[in-house]
Amino acid sequence: ELKVEQNPLFLSMQEGKNYTIYCNYSTTSDRLYWYRQDPGKSLESLFVLLSNGAVKQEGRLMASLDTKARLSTLHITAAVHDLSATYFCAVLSFPRIDSNYQLIWGAGTKLIIKP
Amino acid sequence: EAGVAQSPRYKIIEKRQSVAFWCNPISGHATLYWYQQILGQGPKLLIQFQNNGVVDDSQLPKDRFSAERLKGVDSTLKIQPAKLEDSAVYLCASSLRITEAFFGQGTRLTVV
Numbered sequence: 001e002l003k004v005e006q007n008p009l010f011l012s013m014q015e016g017k018n019y020t021i022y023c024n025y026s027t028t029s030d031r032l033y034w035y036r037q038d039p040g041k042s043l044e045s046l047f048v049l050l051s052n053g054a055v056k057q058e059g060r061l062m063a064s065l066d067t068k069a070r071l072s073t074l075h076i077t078a079a080v081h082d083l084s085a086t087y088f089c090a091v092l093s094f095p096r097i098d099s100n101y102q103l104i105w106g107a108g109t110k111l112i113i114k115p
Numbered sequence: 116e117a118g119v120a121q122s123p124r125y126k127i128i129e130k131r132q133s134v135a136f137w138c139n140p141i142s143g144h145a146t147l148y149w150y151q152q153i154l155g156q157g158p159k160l161l162i163q164f165q166n167n168g169v170v171d172d173s174q175l176p177k178d179r180f181s182a183e184r185l186k187g188v189d190s191t192l193k194i195q196p197a198k199l200e201d202s203a204v205y206l207c208a209s210s211l212r213i214t215e216a217f218f219g220q221g222t223r224l225t226v227v
């Protein structure tokens with residue numbers, strides 16, 4: 001059974017600083033998603049990482065995938081208050097050979113960026 | 116492009132009552148998902164439809180939860196009877212491909 005772990009689960013940081021959120025998963029997968037969720041809002045897709053070594057960047061956020069290490073990182077550069085949200089990673093899983101795919105979600109990282 | 120629509124946004128019921136949620140996916144999206152998100156946790160898939168057929172309902176508590184997707188478009192999720200532990204946000208999502216799923220704003224259910 002695929003398990004997805006994020007860390008840290010909570011992060012408070014100052015504006016202008018850099019930090020990284022980690023997403024580890026337990027079995028082989030070659031597709032990983034990052035989503036953002038603002039309080040009381042829905043989930044917004046940020047990145048889809050499709051292969052080993054994939055790197056995607058949007059503004060101050062950069063995501064990467066290492067399928068051999070079963071690790072994805074979401075790096076925040078020079079954080080600004082508007083990036084305060086909860087960030088989730090989700091990993092594509094095929095639980096059984098004859099089953100359809102599922103997305104297995106991490107618990108989320110609540111990020112607070114202080115002015 | 117209109118997003119995934121869900122209603123109601125909020126619902127408070129007493130335990131043992133029943134409740135229903137409605138979802139209208141993005142037009143043309145064949146796949147529809149219902150997720151349960153308990154406070155402080157990631158979403159948990161309850162059921163996945165492909166058109167009007169169920170693809171995966173392995174994590175749906177079938178003794179109390181039911182869902183249908185008539186005509187392969189709108190979907191309803193019902194809980195009967197509700198328990199305290201059902202308090203959560205119920206998210207509907209739809210996708211055209213497995214590359215990306217689009218989520219609605221969710222229904223926040225409080226069972227008292």
